[in-house]
Amino acid sequence: MLNKTLSPSLSGDEILEQFHLSRKYSTDLILNLSPEDCQAQSMEDASPAKWHLAHVTWFYEVMVLKPFEDNFTYWNPEFAVLFNSYYNGIGDKHPRSKRGLLTRPSLDEVLEWRKNIEGRVIKLINEKFSAEVLSLIQLGINHEQQHQELLLTDIHHLLSNNSLFPAYEPQGHPLSSSKQSFQWIKGVSGLVEIGHEGAGFHFDNEGPKHHALNQIHSIGNRVVSNLEWLQFIEDGGYQNFQWWLDAGWAWLQSEKISAPLYWNKDAQNQLLRFSLYGNLPLDMNAPVSNISYFEADAFARWAKQNLMEYAGARLPTEFEWEAFAKSNTEASDDLFGKVWQWTSSNYTPYPGYQPWDGIAGEYNGKFMVNQMVLRGSSAYTPVGHSRVTYRNFFPTQARWQMTGLRLAKDGI
Ligand SMILES: [Fe+2]
Numbered sequence: 519m520l521n522k523t524l525s526p527s528l529s530g531d532e533i534l535e536q537f538h539l540s541r542k543y544s545t546d547l548i549l550n551l552s553p554e555d556c557q558a559q560s561m562e563d564a565s566p567a568k569w570h571l572a573h574v575t576w577f578y579e580v581m582v583l584k585p586f587e588d589n590f591t592y593w594n595p596e597f598a599v600l601f602n603s604y605y606n607g608i609g610d611k612h613p614r615s616k617r618g619l620l621t622r623p624s625l626d627e628v629l630e631w632r633k634n635i636e637g638r639v640i641k642l643i644n645e646k647f648s649a650e651v652l653s654l655i656q657l658g659i660n661h662e663q664q665h666q667e668l669l670l671t672d673i674h675h676l677l678s679n680n681s682l683f684p685a686y687e688p689q690g691h692p693l694s695s696s697k698q699s700f701q702w703i704k705g706v707s708g709l710v711e712i713g714h715e716g717a718g719f720h721f722d723n724e725g726p727k728h729h730a731l732n733q734i735h736s737i738g739n740r741v742v743s744n745l746e747w748l749q750f751i752e753d754g755g756y757q758n759f760q761w762w763l764d765a766g767w768a769w770l771q772s773e774k775i776s777a778p779l780y781w782n783k784d785a786q787n788q789l790l791r792f793s794l795y796g797n798l799p800l801d802m803n804a805p806v807s808n809i810s811y812f813e814a815d816a817f818a819r820w821a822k823q824n825l826m827e828y829a830g831a832r833l834p835t836e837f838e839w840e841a842f843a844k845s846n847t848e849a850s851d852d853l854f855g856k857v858w859q860w861t862s863s864n865y866t867p868y869p870g871y872q873p874w875d876g877i878a879g880e881y882n883g884k885f886m887v888n889q890m891v892l893r894g895s896s897a898y899t900p901v902g903h904s905r906v907t908y909r910n911f912f913p914t915q916a917r918w919q920m921t922g923l924r925l926a927k928d929g930i
Contacts, residue, residue, distance in 0.1 A: 524874050526652035527717050533652050533659070534643050540659045540666075541636055543900065544571060545629070547669055550687055553625045559618025560679050563918060564672035569601065569617045571669075572628045574662040575635045576601035580608055581877060582654045583638055586646055593631050597623070607877045656719055657878060663903040670794065670898040675918045678780060678792050685796035692793040693856055693897055693920075695803035696743060700827050702736035703849055704930045705834075706841035713868055714907040723882040724907040726870045730837040737834055737842045737926045741852050741859060742817065745802035746825065747809075748789070750817050751777060753824060761820045766812030769915050779808035779917050805857045805922045811890045811914040814860040814923040821925065834926035836863035836909065839893040843906045850924075854904045857922030858892040865889040865911040889913050896920035 526533065548556055548567055556567040565573075576597060584590050592598060600620060602611045612620065623631070639658075642651060670686075677684050713727040714720035750756075756776045759767050769775070780792040781800065789800040809817075814833060821828035834842075839861055843853050866886050873883035889911040895904035898920055912919060 524650075524653035524657060524878065526649055526656050527719050528652075528656065530643055530647055530652060533655055534640065536659050537636075537639065537643070537655060540662045540900075541632070544574065544662060544666055544669070545632070547666060551673070555673070555676070556625050557618065557621065558676055560672070560676040561918075562615040563916065564675050565614075565617050565668065566620070567669050567673060568625050568628055569620065570665045570672070571625075571632060572597065572601045572623075573603055574658070574665050575628070575632045577661050578635050578639050578655075578658050580605075582642065582651065582658060583635070586651050586654075587638060587642055593634055594623070597631065605877060605880050607880055654878070657881075660719060660721070660903065661881075663900040666900050667896070667898045667903075671919050674780075674792075674794055677794075683792050683797040686794040688796065690795040692791070692795050692798060692801065693804045693807060695801055696740045696805065696852060698740045698851070701739050702927065702930075703739050703842070703846060705732060705735040705737045705838050705926065706845050707732045707734045710837060710841040712837050712840055712907075714905070718905075720905065720907060721882055721909070722872065722874050723867070723886075723909050724905070726868060726872075728869050732835070732838055732841055733928065734930060735834075735838055735926050735928055736930050737838060738924045739850050741805040741857055741922050741924045742821075743803055744791075744800055744806050746821070747778065747806040747817065748800075748802070749825065750820055753820070755816065755820050758820075761816040763812060763815060765914065766810075766816060769810070769812055773915075775810075775813070778806055778813070805852060807857045807896075807920050807922050808917050809860075809921055809923070810917040811860050811912070813917070814921075815862075817923065818925055822927075828925055828927075830927035830929070831925040832927060833860060833862040834924060836861040836891040836893055838926055839924070840906060843893070852894075852924075854895045855899065856897055857894070857920050858896050858910055859894045859922060859924045861891050861893055863891045865891050865909065885911065892919075892921060 551567060559566045580598060599610045600612045602608050643655060673686055677686060709729045710732050711727060712730045714724040715727040755761055756770060782790050784790055790797045791800045818831050818833050822831040873879040892910040
């Protein structure tokens with residue numbers, strides 16, 4: 519069977535406009551950053567801002583210009599190695615753990631390269647108006663949006679390693695509180711339609727549309743709050759093995775985990791959370807964020823037995839989450855735009871899944887093992903990048919993304 523072919527869902531003019539907006543937004547994100555801020559890499563999972571800006575440009579150069587531009591030549595053929603992330607079909611890669619050591623090219627050179635590639639992509643849109651070219655550019659836009667979120671999460675992590683906790687943006691707003699008191703909502707049970715259908719951009723991993731069977735269940739009308747998480751901590755949740763998966767317990771002990779990432783205390787023992795906007799008092803009614811799958815799973819098992827309102831709680835499956843989001847968008851104001859929500863679903867292909875044709879086939883499919891699905895979107899997700907069928911995925915110990923949880927339970 520043939521692989522899935524990319525097709526554009528917008529007109530050339532709309533794609534051109536989105537291209538301009540997405541390219542500008544990336545460079546807007548570094549307006550408050552110095553070249554030194556853009557250079558450093560805080561850990562292997564994170565990448566320097568300069569690398570993100572370069573990599574999304576590399577994507578256009580090798581995926582769009584190289585196959586379709588007349589008389590194509592690389593701006594610099596060495597960049598094809600330095601800024602290749604994980605595409606074995608393209609060739610050699612600079613090691614991920616050493617991206618922060620790429621002092622050359624300079625930030626200025628990367629920005630100059632960005633402008634060159636932008637001009638050439640715009641020329642291509644105007645001259646080669648084919649569905650194939652437009653669909654690859656649309657993929658490039660969505661790819662750049664994913665890296666915009668990563669750039670913010672990686673800068674957040676980098677600045678958290680500075681003892682003075684410098685703010686990325688002093689005037690911004692951290693995660694807002696939930697206005698809702700908790701209640702269970704009857705979930706959508708029986709055979710439910712899952713996945714993307716018809717027009718509109720979507721990644722290959724969101725399809726094909728198919729049926730899944732949801733048991734009778736309920737789902738929370740809001741995500742778990744910092745106050746609820748603090749109760750877990752104060753009840754010794756991080757010290758009691760009975761709430762934890764074995765691998766989670768081993769991770770917790772080896773990494774000395776005792777609270778969500780970015781929680782800390784001031785000299786007066788007041789709880790703070792470091793955000794892009796500085797080290798601020800912990801907002802108890804805001805969604806808990808920056809927790810791993812292991813922590814989300816342990817919290818659910820603890821809450822099931824220890825919080826009356828969460829009796830019977832567990833993590834939702836990604837199908838329960840999607841059916842809820844499709845039918846109850848008005849019942850929850852935090853499905854999108856606050857925290858990604860861990861589900862109990864392994865990241866595996868849907869029945870009939872086909873990766874995209876060509877090099878883009880490496881985009882999603884080859885990561886479908888040892889990761890869990892997250893649904894929704896976060897405060898760092900670019901506007902217009904969220905979808906009810908969107909499947910984000912991370913390994914069970916990852917927690918530098920804006921990750922939280924919503925609970926479900928069996929029955930109604
Ligand atoms: Fe990428």
